[in-house]
Amino acid sequence: MPHRLTAILSLSAAPARGETAIEELLPRIAAESLERAVRNRGRAELARWKLHGVELELELTSTEVRPHQALLAIQRRLQEALGKSDKVGVRSLRVPSYTLEFPVEKAPERPVGLPIPHHLTVEHKVGRLELRDLSEEAIRDNWPDRAVSLVEEKLRRQSYEGKEQYWTLLGESPRREMRAAEDPTEAMLARAWVRSGPTKGKWFLGPRAAHLLKVMEKIARTEVLDPLGFSEVVQPHHDSFDILLRTGHLEGVPGEFYYVTEPKTRDPAAWERFTDLVKITRRVPTEELAALVGPPAAVSCYAQCPTIYWWLSGRTLAEESLPLKVYDRTAISNRYESGGRHGLERVDEFHRIEPVYVGTKEQLLELRERLRERYAHVFNDLLELEWRTAWVTPFYMQQSGELAEEESGERVRGTIDFEAYLPYRGTREKSEWLEFQNLSIVGDKYTKAFTIKAQRGELWSGCSGIGLERWLTAFLAQKGLDEAGWPEGFQRVALPLPSEPRFL
Ligand code: ATP
Ligand code: ZN
Ligand code: MG
Helix, strand or coil, X not given: CCEEEEEEEEECCCCCCCHHHHHHHHHHHHHHHHHHXXXXXXXXXXXXXXXXXXXXXXXXXXXXXXXXXXXXXXXXXXXXXXXXXXXXXXXXXXXXXXXEEEECCCXXXXXXXXXXXXXXXEECCEEEEEEEEECHHHHHCCHHHHHHHHHHXXXXXXXXXXXXXXXXXXXXXXXXXXXXXXXXXXXXXXXXXXXXXXXXXXXXXXXXHHHHXXXXXXXXXXXXXXXXXXXXXXXXXXXXXXXXXXXXXXXXXXXXXXXXXXXXXXXXXXXXXXXXXXXXXXXXXXXXXXXXXXXXXEEECCCCHHHXXXXXXXXXXXXXXXXXXXXECCCCEECCCHHHCECCCECCEECEEEEEEEECHHHHHHHHHHHHHHHHHHHHHHCCCCEEEEEECCHHHHHCCCHHHHHCCCCCCEEEEEEECCHHHCCCCCCCCEEEEEXXXXXXXXXXXXXXXXXXXXXXXXXXEEEHHHHHHHHHHHHCCCHHHCCHHHHHHHCCCCXXXXXX
């Protein structure tokens, strides 16, 4: 695919010998730099150049490798050579226009935008992206390649939109007798076990509901994590932007975070007007407040695994520590669910245990089977749920075209969703079941992103999201709030229940 780049190099002075000075150096330097960048992959050349006073304009074309990869070398080498021959430096460069071509499978259904100056056309399966006014930093930071990748990603996303997430049934529990037909959140509200929280999507759990949530946590630890040798870690509650840049969450779900800001100062004098306004008006002076806090600098925990990967970043794990098995149950997940909120099932603040595992591919496949067995034991023998598992393809895998792996039946990298039937939503066949937890192997995506190494060989990782509110709602939706209807195994762990305060 042909590419064409126009650059302007600003010289410290016009060379006294005029174009002769350039003629002696530029064609050779450009040819050598381009050859080094291209290395037998197609052709590349200096198509033309022109000196206008202190500005040297040049045009590079290529057939395969994108020519900006040679531009900085050309600048550097010209700077050295021209300094020696004519005492002239190269101050800076900019790229007024850069046209890149790339193959496109399908014409876009809607226009594709980019946040930098550009013009995009797609014709006969060829995308032609002209980037305009690129700075030297943009070339240095490789914006051109990223811009093309982003356009390709947006085009792929358009073709996936509307298609359902890949979903194949893996296994089903026996059918169970349902002991409730009510929405469990409504039932708990009616008995004042829970109260809808003071801020969006958050709940206050009174003694009974809290006890039951903690029972779920205890079951997960004693029946799944402890027997499999997982160790608990305690992680900070705020996730840095740097971490989320590395995992991809910052570009993936920026609209789902609760952002954290810091006060600009804790000096009471700076806050005096604010506190005075509060005292007089008994309201929050929000504009005043906005001026006293900085821009968001982190997010409240979205998922726990990113910060666990950060903990391991840049480290080499000893053979005897593999597979590494840890979990966090301290950080509480916060998500802006907006219109999707429903009861305790979909909340903006939820309590989750997240086991994370790092090891060889074989170790993780083995561990996944052990986890599945332990989970099955909990859901079949203790909670006696009606549940099923499904192989689903996370969105990022669909995007990066890794779907082929699932289709070939290997089922190595990817996610298993655990779903429970909620009778209050309708029939088994027609209603949507609740994803109450999942189990993933993500390959080397995060071990690479965080440079986590083994003494030898490749390291993979994965995680499992144990949503405690979801375990609880799935259980209560099927078994009801009346303890007499609960399975014996669960009764043994959960009873006696704490008493509730009596509200008059
Ligand atoms: P969903 O598709 O239901 O939004 P998700 O794919 O966003 O879930 P993950 O990010 O994979 O969920 O999180 C893992 C687990 O965390 C889920 O299986 C669920 O148990 C729990 N979870 C996720 N979002 C919520 C929420 N808003 N409220 C309660 N639990 C949640
Ligand atoms: Zn995770
Ligand atoms: Mg979600």
